[in-house]
Amino acid sequence: MFLQSRTRSEAGPASILWWKNAIGYLINSIAAVLGAALLEHVEDFPGLQHLSWHFFKGFGFSFIFATALGFAIQRLWRTGTGRWVWIITTSIFLVGVFGYLSRGHQSSTGYWHRAAAMWNHFTGHDCFTTLRAEDCGDLLVYTSTFVRGAAYSLGAFVAEEYFK
Secondary structure (H helix, E strand, O other): OOOOOOOHHHHOOHHHHHHHHHHHHHHHHHHHHHHHHHHOOOOOOOOOOOHHHHHHHHHHHHHHHHHHHHHHHHHHHOOOOHHHHHHHHHHHHHHHHHHHHHOOOOOOOOHHHHHHHHHHHHHOHHHHHHOOHHHHHHHHHHHHHHHHHHHHHHHHHHHHHHOO
16 A cells, blocks of 8 residues: 555664654644535535534535545555544644633633633634634634544544544
8 A cells, every 4th residue: 555654674774763763753743624625615505605504514524624634645655643633633723722812811700701702702603703813723723623633633543443
């Protein structure tokens, strides 16, 4: 198969194996985020202009296509790097969370109020109700990236573990 993983003795020196894994991880990360975004471009159906449809389209299709893409690429390349894509996308999401908190979105009313405000911000509730660029931008950049990366890793994990 194309780019099948090999044992260390078959792959060559350790430095070549390291570079192969690093490049495979980078390609898998790009495919998780950009590939799912390209695949989810589905035209709106007539009569489905409600905000809940856009929410489902954004997250539902991201999850479905990223999982399918992770599954397919893992089955095709058979590398172990696809299952670890969630690490970089979760790191990007955490950068967004810390950026949100540093912008002063903290409330003096307590922990649960801050947690609910952050949940509303990163799940799209604030975007759909206020339509502010700040709320929608964080949703598209950070949350979508996190969902796609986690789903891609899930698809790669399922392909690697159950279809060896």
